[in-house]
């Protein structure tokens with residue numbers, strides 16, 4: 001009788017083991033932008049190749065467009081383990097205590113993607129990703145979006161045109177500081193709420209990449225879009241650290257390689273996506289796109305430069321200096 005009970009117990013244990021081995025690992029990947037943006041497409045590509053390469057052992061459920069969580073909630077959900085992966089804009093890491101990520105929001109510190117990649121793909125990028133571990137977060141890679149531009153319902157050409165405008169911003173203290181510097185009134189708001197806030201006049205304008213502007217249909221509710229390109233806009237792809245560490249080693253390695261490939265895919269098409277978005281805004285004909293002359297661009301650079309020094313306490317003087325070195329940025333030469 002005892003022998004039978006032991007056999008039954010052993011059998012059910014091994015059935016359980018088989019069942020759990022057969023259960024796929026589910027990764028919920030939440031983000032706040034549309035599918036037809038660099039991040040939206042890169043997340044979909046990552047899902048495709050990761051699922052193919054893990055042969056059904058991993059399922060990645062991507063939730064775009066703030067479907068699951070808005071800006072702040074998604075970071076909390078990741079830390080609690082309610083979702084396993086995210087790719088928030090670097091401008092949203094401050095509230096988690098990772099203020100160094102605001103280095104990417106420093107106005108005009110990057111002139112192009114090549115300069116950005118010197119940082120994201122080099123030791124500084126590695127150091128930034130590593131710094132997230134103490135928050136229970138594994139930093140995996142960086143994805144480009146584009147360069148941020150100002151939009152509003154009244155024309156914006158020079159920094160002085162920002163005066164008195166209520167501008168939606170994400171939770172970045174750097175963005176808040178430069179908005180205040182030019183006399184605007186920044187309002188922190190989740191990305192998913194921006195269209196309505198523009199439509200109802202809660203804000204006068206915002207700043208974002210062309211792809212985010214167009215894919216959220218902000219051109220329906222903003223008359224002017226000015227190509228200030230005043231800061232880089234990009235993402236850090238992150239995972240819940242406990243979850244990531246517990247993944248079987250072979251699966252983790254496959255996912256890491258899939259992320260490398262998804263990063264290449266993302267960064268290859270980011271520029272084109274933003275160019276296409278601008279063309280669509282132009283074609284829709286509701287928004288006037290203003291390109292700046294070199295002198296006007298220079299006026300923005302000069303006006304926003306004091307933010308670099310102002311943010312030293314938050315971002316770290318040393319980090320700022322090492323990014324200056326990587327990008328050959330010399331504030332004295334502006």
Ligand code: LMR
Nearest residue numbers: 032033089170191208212
């Ligand atoms: C924002 O302005 O909130 C965006 O940068 C969102 C995003 O993920 O690109």
